[in-house]
Amino acid sequence: MGGSNQWDAEWEVSEELAHQLISNQFPQLASKRIQKLGHGWDNTVYLVGTEYVFRFPRREVAIHSLTIEKNILPKLKDYCSIEYSLPLFFGEGKYGYPAPFLGYSYLSGEFPIGLTDEQRAVSATTLAVFLKNLHAFPVRIAEENGVRHDHRNLTDIALRKEKMHQFLSNISSHLSEEEYFALANYLKQLSIKKVKPKHTFLHGDLHFKNMLVDKNGKISGIIDWGDINIGHPACDLNVVYSFLPPNARPTFFDVYGEVDEETKLLARLMAIYIPILIMMQAIDLNDLRSIDEAKATIKRALAD
CATH class of the missing domain: 3.90.1200.10 (Aminoglycoside phosphotransferase (APH), C-terminal lobe)
Known part of the structure; x- marks a missing residue:
């Protein structure tokens, strides 16, 4: 349940639930390893195989944003000179999980931490x-x-x-x-x-x-x-x-x-x-x- 901070989760997505949601709706990914990468303020993130990243909303406020991403991000191809997260899989909430979720192409790289x-x-x-x-x-x-x-x-x-x-x-x-x-x-x-x-x-x-x-x-x-x-x-x-x-x-x-x-x-x-x-x-x-x-x-x- 949600806590007192603006980044607290309203619902959690376990590795088991993430695998269930992904493999049920995208059977071509069922054999791939799923591992948690972490979470931000609004989403929990899982790496699927080595090619894809899935984001699951952890707060209701993130659902609208995810829908916008689904609609807009494919339209940005001619406007983005840096690689960006392109959505490829569009999932729906099931098994008690109430939100849609998206799968993207995985971008390699590290966070810019400790750079000179x-x-x-x-x-x-x-x-x-x-x-x-x-x-x-x-x-x-x-x-x-x-x-x-x-x-x-x-x-x-x-x-x-x-x-x-x-x-x-x-x-x-x-x-x-x-x-x-x-x-x-x-x-x-x-x-x-x-x-x-x-x-x-x-x-x-x-x-x-x-x-x-x-x-x-x-x-x-x-x-x-x-x-x-x-x-x-x-x-x-x-x-x-x-x-x-x-x-x-x-x-x-x-x-x-x-x-x-x-x-x-x-x-x-x-x-x-x-x-x-x-x-x-x-x-x-x-x-x-x-x-x-x-x-x-x-x-x-x-x-x-």
Whole structure:
């Protein structure tokens, strides 16, 4: 049953249940080994053989998002310059499991954890081309396929700032004095209340757990498209601050195109807000590796 945190599961999918659901509906996969890869805020993920990944919603809120992925992701082929999760299998809930689920082609790679600034800088142009193309996807087509407009109200900076003060209180015991005051000072200086809405097609949740890199640390894949929405491009542009070091940011904007100061402000805010959320979940799970990477991401996002 669900708990008190926004990432707590409303239902769990065991390995046995995952195998039952997959083998019953896709008998061609019945002989393949199924193993749990982990879970995010909204989905539990299983590797099937070596070729496929299946995502099972663990909260009701994820069901709508999965339906959107089914409809939209196949339409992005001409807009994605980086490999992404393409859905191939569409399953229905059975055996007491109430949600649909999707199977995707497996993308090889590792999460970009512990990379050097030099490794990160190599991906500046790759990320810029990817987001420039993705943000050109026609909003009309997205709307026709049920994609929502800014359902998380990301342009309301005052509300996000209020939440971040509470989050900072929650994680304070896991921060050094320097880390705590860097965040507190950033929030103190954040005076703008709201930014002007924009209407761009977005991945919606770009962070180090939804990006993959090759053995050299270069971006090679984008996964977990469950937060696709139409909204402010700053949501995706957070990677300029969360992933790229300061010296690589001009290269990114040279390729992507310059953006206004409000967009940069909101992008930096999201680059700090998202890893704080990741850190809070990682603390609950005692995931020290993710805690450390979230801290490093925040420090990088705050750097000029």
